[in-house]
Amino acid sequence: MDELITTLKAVAEPTRLRLLALCSQGEFTVSELVQILGQSQPRVSRHLKLLCDAGLLQKLREGSWMFYRFQPDENAAPLADQLLSLIPEGDAMIILDRKRLEEVKAERSKAATDYFRQNALHWDKIRALHVDAGEVEQAIGNILLEKPGEKFLDIGTGTGRMLELIAPQFQSAKGIDQSHEMLAIARDNLDRAKLKNCQLRQGDMYQLPFPDQSYDAASLHMVLHFADEPAKVIADAARVLRPGGKLLIIDFAPHHLEELRKKYHHRRLGFSDGEIVHWFQRNGLQFKSPVHLPGEQLTVALWLGIKK
Ligand SMILES: C[S@@+](CC[C@H](N)C(=O)[O-])C[C@H]1O[C@@H](n2cnc3c(N)ncnc32)[C@H](O)[C@@H]1O
Structure with a gap:
């Protein structure tokens, strides 16, 4: 019962439900999530912490960066999957979040491609x-x-x-x-x-x-x-x-x-x-x-x- 209530409390808040939906679409840093949600960093970090504490999200360190992804622990997984499936795809806020998420992914992709382009020449030469x-x-x-x-x-x-x-x-x-x-x-x-x-x-x-x-x-x-x-x-x-x-x-x-x-x-x-x-x-x-x-x-x- 306690675990169930902790999970339900963790998602019973609009921003946290949006975060859950976002993090099911890939791994994101706090600053990317801040950019998508349009809320302050301390606020977003606090919500993320609650979702991690409830076993709904996982925090992954990459050097000085921290990524968050939807990876519920064993106990929370069945409910978390069900909650995700209940989030209405047509909700105006969810649609806007997805649009901003795509923009963030496109920015990421551009930065990665630029770096790759600088180095790809080397690899192509070796490949030849x-x-x-x-x-x-x-x-x-x-x-x-x-x-x-x-x-x-x-x-x-x-x-x-x-x-x-x-x-x-x-x-x-x-x-x-x-x-x-x-x-x-x-x-x-x-x-x-x-x-x-x-x-x-x-x-x-x-x-x-x-x-x-x-x-x-x-x-x-x-x-x-x-x-x-x-x-x-x-x-x-x-x-x-x-x-x-x-x-x-x-x-x-x-x-x-x-x-x-x-x-x-x-x-x-x-x-x-x-x-x-x-x-x-x-x-x-x-x-x-x-x-x-x-x-x-x-x-x-x-x-x-x-x-x-
Ligand atoms: C030529 S790339 C090969 C990448 C990939 N395995 C492939 O074949 O497409 C070599 C990779 O090894 C990584 N690397 C080199 N030293 C490493 C280390 N000590 N620990 C982890 N990765 C390392 C580099 O960052 C680089 O991405």
């Missing part, structure tokens, strides 16, 4: 050196989508491409990256793809903010060559996998394109199968035969490890 991305994605899908599990983690998610490709077949998925800018692009991409089972987190691949054995599959797509200490990245990825879980690394086979170091800050000029086997063995991962996709100047390799 290796095999077609479609072929790589096909090979990734063949491995990760064969018997998908419940939870998927993409480490160094960048623009969230792996999430778009893999997450629909999992119950839930997380993407982690250290860069705000990349996460902004990923958020925009996931929004467009309407992928509601995905969450993004700012975090470090050396210290994943997740408990041991909490994922069924993880990927490191074109991330490891930026690592100072790839062995440590693999160790932490292996730590968060459940027994039987898959770690898929997609990166370059050894190459001699020294200029990639200077121009694009690559630390490592690819990895040999032997090196990866060694790291897998040290971290309780059983090595499966690798896939090599040779391109013009760079060979893309896929290395799969299964947690014992």
